[in-house]
Amino acid sequence: MEKFLANSIYIGRGLGFVLQLLGGGFLIGIIVGLLLSIFRYRKASVFLVERFVSVIRGTPLILQLSFIYFSIPGICGIKMGVLSAGIIAFGINSSAYVSEILRSGIESLPKGQFEAAQTLGIPKYYMWKDIILPQVITNVLPALVNEIIALLKETALIAIIGGMDIMRRSQIIAAEQFEYFTPLCIAGVYYYFLVLLIELVGKKIEKKQSDVKNP
Amino acid sequence: MLKIHNLHKTFKSTKILDGISLEVEKSRIFGLAGPSGSGKSTLLRCIQQLEVPDCGFLECGGKTGFMFQDFQLFPHMTVLENLLYATKFVDKKSNDKKESKKNHMHLAQNMLKKLSIEEKAGIYPRSLSGGQKQRVALARSLMIDPDIFLCDEPTSGLDVATIQDVVQLLKSVNEVGVTMIIASHDLDFLTKISDRIVLLKEGRIAVDIDVRQQPDPAAYLKRFYAASS
Secondary structure (H helix, E strand, C coil), X not given: CHHHHHHHHHHHCCHHHHXXXXXXXXXXXXXXXXXXXXXXXXXXXXXXXXXXXXXXXXXXXHHHHHHHHHHHHHHHCCCCCHHHHHHHHHHHHHHHHHHHHXXXXXXXXXXXXXXXXXXXCCCXXXXXXXXXXXXXXXXXXXXHHHHHHHHHHHHHHHHHHCCCCHHHHHHHHHHXXXXXXXXXXXHHHHHHHHHHHHHHHHHHHHHHHHHHHCX | CEEXXXXXXXXXXXXXXXXXXXXXXXXXXXXXXCCCCCCHHHHHHHHCCCCCCCEEEEEECCCEXXXXXXXXXCCCCCHHHHHHHHHHHCCCCCCCHHHHHHHHHHHHHHHHHHCCCXXXXXXXXXXXXXXXXXXXXXXXXXXXXXXXXXXXXXXXXXXXXXXXXXXXXXXXXXXXXXXXXXXXXXXXXXXXXXXXXXXXXXXXXXXXXXXXXXXXXXXXXXXXXXXXX
16 A cells, blocks of 8 residues: 555656646647637638648657657757657647637638728737637637546557656666556546546636636 | 729639729618629729739728628627727837736727626627627727728628618718728618618619618618629
8 A cells, every 4th residue: 555655656656747748738738729720710821820830730749749859959959858849749730630629610600700800990919919819719718628538548659759658757667666557547647637627617717717608 | 982993803713893882982881782692792802901912902091890791709809808909909019018908998888888798797609699799890800990891791690670770880880980892692681771872783783872862762672783783
């Protein structure tokens, strides 16, 4: 029992690292994804945006992560820590998926919403900020929650560049104690707990939005 | 107020507007009749600059307000927020922001009262009826204080009693000096409200009548309607 507790604490110390990767990655993902989707809607640099999304979605994340951590320093001499390399890789990867989610959300809005904003003389920036995006985010919220969950599970790849996350810590324990079952189960429980938490928050936000609209 | 000369518009090799020329005087109610596909909406959209004409001349002597056939209220804002949002950008240069905000609030509340929907101020558009939505859309487009008010099919989907309300409403807007251009396929409605009616047929002006000088303008126009379809 004491060993189990000690193992759980050791593995759980990776939680903060995972949350940093997830938070930083998703923040970059949503900002870059948002810009990409607006570029694409406004037919600006469509070719570049489409190629970017296609390449990111068409190559393994493990390759993108290794590329940023191992080969970027060799090319331009910028040295990165494991955490920053992870956040950048997960952020860029997520941005491609987020941009597709947002694009479908933007395209599913009636064109009249854009036109109504135009006829009322609302400047472009405010049109996006106050009229279009609030509606788009509400419509695509379930898809965005899915994307966060997918990203959370993908952060386990950080182990291949030496990040001390939940997965890697459980592997260390397993290798030290010649026993895989318990540490992997502990890691699984941690991940699943996080997923449940994200689902719960997502549902809370969804419910809050529908309460506002259907009082 | 509005001058249009030889306006053309084509969508994917289909001619929608084929040389429209007309002038609309200030403070008049101008009806735009015609079967669906005759180019009424496109003409309105050109005036509002939602469409760019292929060629021709269009001069608009004032700010335009536009009411969409399907209203296009902002669903994530309450009725009052729908009305107030656009006013944020109306007198941006005014020094006293607080004062102008207060004025706009006052204006919005008065407008809702006048349209007898003041109790709906805090409600989201999805729980409004068609007639109520239309009144909100009307109020919203009037909040920016337009000189010309463009109205696309204001009676579609409304019952007879509500249409009568719409006539009163639009007339009351016109009484304060706003020029109105109303597109509709409903000739009875148009003859009730307009000073002048132009009937479009395949992107051209088929008839142009002064409603007050025709003994029975609806019947007169209906003859052209039949001939054009």
